[in-house]
Amino acid sequence: MTQATTGEPIKFANGELNVPNHPIVPFIEGDGTGRDIWRASQRVLDAAVVKAYAGDKSIAWKEVLAGQKAFDSTGEWLPDATLEAFKTYFVGIKGPLTTPVGGGIRSLNVALRQILDLYVCLRPVRWFTGVPTPIKRPEEVDMVIFRENSEDIYAGIEFQEGSEEVDKFKKLLKEAFPKHFEKIRFPDTSGLGIKPVSKEGTRRLVKAAIDYAIEQGRDSVTLVHKGNIMKFTEGGFRDWGYEVAMNDYNGELIDGGPWTKIKANGKEIIVKDVIADAFLQQILTRPAEYDVVATMNLNGDYISDALAAQVGGIGIAPGGNINYTTGHAIFEATHGTAPKYADQDKVNPGSVILSGEMMLRHLGWNEAADLVVKGVEGAIAAKTVTYDFERLMDGAKLLKCSEFGEAIIKHMD
Numbered sequence: 560m561t562q563a564t565t566g567e568p569i570k571f572a573n574g575e576l577n578v579p580n581h582p583i584v585p586f587i588e589g590d591g592t593g594r595d596i597w598r599a600s601q602r603v604l605d606a607a608v609v610k611a612y613a614g615d616k617s618i619a620w621k622e623v624l625a626g627q628k629a630f631d632s633t634g635e636w637l638p639d640a641t642l643e644a645f646k647t648y649f650v651g652i653k654g655p656l657t658t659p660v661g662g663g664i665r666s667l668n669v670a671l672r673q674i675l676d677l678y679v680c681l682r683p684v685r686w687f688t689g690v691p692t693p694i695k696r697p698e699e700v701d702m703v704i705f706r707e708n709s710e711d712i713y714a715g716i717e718f719q720e721g722s723e724e725v726d727k728f729k730k731l732l733k734e735a736f737p738k739h740f741e742k743i744r745f746p747d748t749s750g751l752g753i754k755p756v757s758k759e760g761t762r763r764l765v766k767a768a769i770d771y772a773i774e775q776g777r778d779s780v781t782l783v784h785k786g787n788i789m790k791f792t793e794g795g796f797r798d799w800g801y802e803v804a805m806n807d808y809n810g811e812l813i814d815g816g817p818w819t820k821i822k823a824n825g826k827e828i829i830v831k832d833v834i835a836d837a838f839l840q841q842i843l844t845r846p847a848e849y850d851v852v853a854t855m856n857l858n859g860d861y862i863s864d865a866l867a868a869q870v871g872g873i874g875i876a877p878g879g880n881i882n883y884t885t886g887h888a889i890f891e892a893t894h895g896t897a898p899k900y901a902d903q904d905k906v907n908p909g910s911v912i913l914s915g916e917m918m919l920r921h922l923g924w925n926e927a928a929d930l931v932v933k934g935v936e937g938a939i940a941a942k943t944v945t946y947d948f949e950r951l952m953d954g955a956k957l958l959k960c961s962e963f964g965e966a967i968i969k970h971m972d
């Protein structure tokens with residue numbers, strides 16, 4: 560286990576991070592392919608920091624446990640010490656963690672986001688020149704997803720078919736809402752779930768998306784929802800989102816609305832909405848029309864993998880889970896543990912490496928972040944890539960996970 564020895568904690572006051580030159584940064588290696596990916600990623604991030612600051616700055620990595628590694632050594636899947644470390648040190652990074660389908664533990668990834676109230680899942684999607692993709696104009700895909708991270712069906716309010724709990728819940732429903740209960744097609748054999756979507760949760764997510772669009776000079780924020788069917792949850796999200804644009808940013812309706820324009824920093828930003836199924840086809844046919852995207856938890860999950868595929872796959876799709884009010888943030892890949900490739904030193908470490916790049920930028924270490932991007936661009940341009948790109952790229956050289964990390968470091972020069 561790598562232990563921090565000489566670092567200092569990051570602090571957060573008056574809405575700003577105070578980052579020492581040698582911050583302690585907790586990390587979770589992750590299950591499955593996480594082990595290989597983390598090794599390669601830590602080397603790349605350290606190399607970028609050394610190159611950018613020649614020893615004046617460094618990251619004091621502190622390993623914290625979660626998932627199988629935690630369970631094997633502590634009997635807990637998500638030990639309190641891990642949560643404490645992320646709370647104390649504010650900014651951390653993690654590899655993927657396994658969640659069984661059906662029964663078993665609930666997602667540790669989702670638990671971390673919920674316990675720390677990391678309400679924004681920020682997933683930028685851009686194309687790196689040369690990456691093989693299934694679409695004709697991948698350079699037109701330049702979107703930033705703001706996925707709501709704390710509510711929706713991910714809140715985990717579910718009752719298992721056949722359980723005492725589901726019977727109790729159905730009884731309540733039948734008594735209090737008989738008309739709704741009648742709509743359940745097969746009441747005796749249904750599992751049931753609840754989808755909470757709140758005005759508060761929507762407001763803070765949409766505000767974060769609009770603030771980002773203003774700061775980064777982006778053209779539009781699109782609210783993606785299925786509000787025609789789920790009127791009071793997804794439809795609520797759309798309506799509350801527009802309210803934020805109108806009331807908090809002095810918006811003006813376009814042609815009677817609901818599209819709204821806001822003005823900031825001498826620029827106009829359009830706040831618009833689209834129904835999720837139409838969005839999923841339009842990101843393929845007209846990607847240039849979309850920029851910043853604000854959406855609920857489940858839609859955001861689907862959209863992030865779909866968009867990642869358009870620019871080369873989830874092997875290279877980064878992300879960060881952030882609470883802009885408390886200062887807590889955990890950066891992590893979009894992909895999972897890909898267990899069939901575990902410990903083969905095979906998969907693309909790009910997603911965690913670029914999540915690290917986002918983390919460096921979040922710390923204000925832009926010089927090091929720029930070097931990571933330069934290294935990734937260089938390694939791809941030289942066609943020295945992992946299996947996921949190599950299988951689709953003519954004339955490419957196949958590298959292992961660790962070798963791709965080394966290639967990125969080489970191309971920082």
Ligand SMILES: NC(=O)C1=CN([C@@H]2O[C@H](COP(=O)(O)OP(=O)(O)OC[C@H]3O[C@@H](n4cnc5c(N)ncnc54)[C@H](OP(=O)(O)O)[C@@H]3O)[C@@H](O)[C@H]2O)C=CC1
Pocket residue numbers: 592654655656657658659668872873874875891892893894895896897898906907908909910947
């Ligand atoms: N935040 C997190 O920690 C997440 C965890 N998970 C969890 O991960 C587990 C496995 O989920 P699964 O649905 O298989 O999804 P995965 O993302 O783990 O893998 C699906 C496919 O994506 C491709 N892929 C994934 N990672 C990489 C990589 N680093 N480089 C290149 N290609 C990659 C592979 O495609 P190919 O077969 O074509 O090579 C792989 O078979 C589940 O338990 C799930 O809950 C899932 C998502 C996020």
Ligand SMILES: O=C(O)CCC(=O)C(=O)O
Pocket residue numbers: 656657658666667668669860863893895
């Ligand atoms: O928590 C999980 O296992 C899946 C999470 C996921 O798919 C995501 O964060 O995109």
Ligand SMILES: [Mg+2]
Pocket residue numbers: 860861864893
């Ligand atoms: Mg996902």
